[in-house]
Each structure stands twice: as structure tokens, then as C-alpha cells.
Amino acid sequence: MLFITNRFPKASIRTRLGRSFVFDVNNNAASNSLFFCESGKDGEHTELGSQPMFERLRDSDYRQVLLLVHGINVQPGQAL
Numbered sequence: 001m002l003f004i005t006n007r008f009p010k011a012s013i014r015t016r017l018g019r020s021f022v023f024d025v026n027n028n029a030a031s032n033s034l035f036f037c038e039s040g041k042d043g044e045h046t047e048l049g050s051q052p053m054f055e056r057l058r059d060s061d062y063r064q065v066l067l068l069v070h071g072i073n074v075q076p077g078q079a080l
Contacts (some may be wrong), residue, residue, distance in 0.1 A: 004053075006032075007035075015049060021047045035047055
């Protein structure tokens with residue numbers, strides 16, 4: 001699952017492509033940054049960056065995209 005979030009990571013808010021993205025569950029404030037990520041089968045999240053994410057969407061065989069806006073107190077994985 002691809003997702004975009006503005007929730008704070010535990011690490012720096014500076015984008016680092018390919019890093020493991022771990023949410024800071026003790027901080028539910030919205031960041032002024034967006035993070036473009038992918039959720040893996042093992043429940044781990046990886047930061048992709050905006051350009052790689054949109055390239056994957058563009059190159060996908062799928063013709064429809066489901067956008068899910070999750071609540072402020074819900075992690076993306078919990079919203080499904």
C-alpha cells in the first residue's frame with residue numbers, strides 16, 4: 001500500500017529515500033512536511049519520496065486509485 005502522511009516520524013523530518021519510516025506514536029501533531037511511503041507485507045514502512053511514488057502510480061497497470069483520508073488519531077495501517 002502506498003500512502004502519504006504528515007505524521008511525524010521518530011527520526012528526522014528530512015526526507016531520506018529508502019529509510020525505514022517509523023511513526024512517533026507519542027506525537028500526534030501534524031507536521032508541515034509530507035512523507036511519501038509504502039507499507040510492506042511485514043508491517044514495516046519505507047519512505048519512497050514523491051517522485052518515485054508518482055512514477056509507480058503512473059506506470060501501474062491499474063486505472064483506478066483509492067484515496068483514503070485517515071483520522072487525526074488513527075495510523076494509516078489502522079484505518080484499513
